[in-house]
Amino acid sequence: MKIALIKEGKIPADKRVAFTPEQILELHRVYPQLEVVVENSDVRSFEDIEYMSRGITVTDDIEDCDVFMGIKEVPIVQLKDEKTYVFFSHTIKKQPYNRALLQAIIQKQIKLIDYEVIKNPQGERVVAFGRWAGIVGAYNGLWTYGKKSGLYDIKRAYDCFDREELDRELHKVQLPPIKIVVTGTGRVGKGVVEVLLEAGMRQVDSHDFLNAYFEEPVFTVLSSSHFNRRKTDGGFDRIEFYKEPEKYESHFLKYAEVSDILMAAAYWDNRAPRLFSPEDIKSDDFNISVIADITCDIHGSVPTTIRASKVLDPVYDIDREHFEELPPFGKQTSISVMAIDNLPTELPRDASKDFGEQLMKYFIPELMKPRSEMIEKATVAKEGDLTLEFIYLKEFVAENSQENEKY
Template sequence: MKIGIIREGKIPPDSRVPLIPEQCAAIMGKYQGVDIVVQPAPGRCYPNEAYRHQNIKLTEDLNSCEVLMGVKEVPVSQLIPNKTYFFFSHTIKEQPYNRKLLQAVLKNNIRLIDYEVLTDERGRRLIAFGKFAGMVGAHNGIMAYGNRTGLFDLVRMKDCLDYAAARQVYKQMQWPAMKVVLTGTGRVGKGAALVLRDMGLKKVSPEEFLTQHYEEAVFTVLACADYAARKDGKPFQKQDFYQNPSAYKSIFAPYAKVADVMINGIYWDNEAPAFFSLGEMQEEDFNIQVIADVTCDIAPVSSIPSTLRPSTIPDPVFGFDPAAGAESEPYQPDTVDMMTIDNLPNELPRDASKAFGQQFVEHILPELLKPHSKVIERATVAANGQLGPHFKYLKGYVEGVGV
């Protein structure tokens, strides 16, 4: 098998890599018959020379590769027909902005394997950048609160060499009294909680968060049962919430009245309740001033109505005026500041790439080398010009039904 690591084509280009140079060399040393080549690219967190130093061939021409690996969506014009691709396609939730990409994948007889749905038999993801998205999202949320209030000045994560350097910065910081509410207990939530702990924020229970006054910076972590309840008053059941999200309502309002910063790290289903409505954001007792929406599902179908668009690493924060229901300049009175970068791990690219590549080597590559793999099958969005067996529900989306 010949694997090609592609140049990231999405603008702005991502600096992460699916496999770091040492991992490429280790794979070729372990698996006879597996060859890896790399398409040269400027701006990667591991430069061309780092691959060359590991005796990895750099080449523009990837036509001889059977498998092509990237990180973000591949522009339609850059797709090579009849190949197997690995990347985050952002199509499985029927995202309108990537309909043409999936149409092109099918037209070009491409086998698309989406990292997001590489799971074990219990449905648990085997490979993800989520931890690092949560880490950078938490950092940026606190950074934005400092910018808004003028109480402290936190350096950007992207300007730190790696997370070890960021931790050294945290040791020098003095935080004001502030309350941070973090939603989600998965990879993203765990990554965000790690950063908040390393910053020195005190973790408190949801009940303490709502009822106690603190003279220091604190945070709480909300699981599903803390922010959602059945509409009919029956007891909360996690599995039922996942299977029947439309049967639930939000009970997040008390947290919105006391939190200064919200970090959103949940996986959100389109049928699940939003945390709050635009009307609730307009109420005088809505206290949240900064929202770091790591989930970044775009309104109106989203868990947060002020997530109007993704922000960018060069321009990470925009304002939202609840009274107007529209975007505004950031850091203004009577607005909420939104941090909605959708490629957050790219601010911590070396750490994120190394961890991601290790997951690929351990969990995915052995499956890829099998004649048939259930893991690969479950993640195959398209193959042989057809939608994969687990993605037939995308037929209307591909055909533009309801557009």
């Protein structure tokens, strides 16, 4: 089998890669029948010379490869007919801006394996960048607070060579006795916690967070049960909530009244209640002034996320009274929103290494098997049609693309 690590073609280009040079050497050692080559790239965080110096083939000619592995969506014009591709396609939730991409994949009889749905028998994702989204998102949230308050100044995450340098920057953060509320206890939330602890903050439970005064900055981490309640009786049942979230309402406002920063890191189902409403932020009791929306669901769980922000333009403000976008930090009373939608690319070397380790542990062994149930369930399309797992996308694919192609 021959795998190509393809050059990222989406603009702006993502600097991440599926495998580092050292990981490819390890793959060649463990699987003598496997060859991994690297397509030339001037944007990848690991430069071509780093692969070449280890004897790994770097080339423009990847036509004879069997599997093409990238990170972000592959531009339609770069797709090769009847090949196997592995990347984050952002199509499985019927994203309209990628309808044309999925149509082209089917037309070209491409086998598409989507990282997002590579799961173990328990239904848990086994390859993801979530931890790094949490790490960079939390760092950017602290950077935003520093800019808004003028209390300290740290580098942008993308200006840090690696996690080690980012941690050194965190030690420069000087916070007053503020409170930070974090939603989400999964990979993303755990990444947030890593950063806040590294910055010297203390974690407290939700009860003390709401009721106690602290002479130091503190944070708390909330799960769904902390800020959602059943409409009928105020109770909470985890299984019911995930199955029928429309039966629930938010009671997050009590946290908004005592928090200075919100770091949103919880998965959100569009049937579930939003944390708060646009009307809520008009209240003098709504104390949050900085929101790091790591989930970046547009008009989703965090209503102030009216659009995604960009790495080079990371923050916009929302006017509390009129719910209108303002320039960043343009008004002291406005809410500053950081909602970058590709956070891990700001620390691409560390994120790539971690992702490659996951692929080596969970994906490559399955790929080398004659038949893999895990890979079959993660295959969105093959041989010119959707697979049974993703047949629910049939009407979505059949529709004419109404949105401009991104590619």
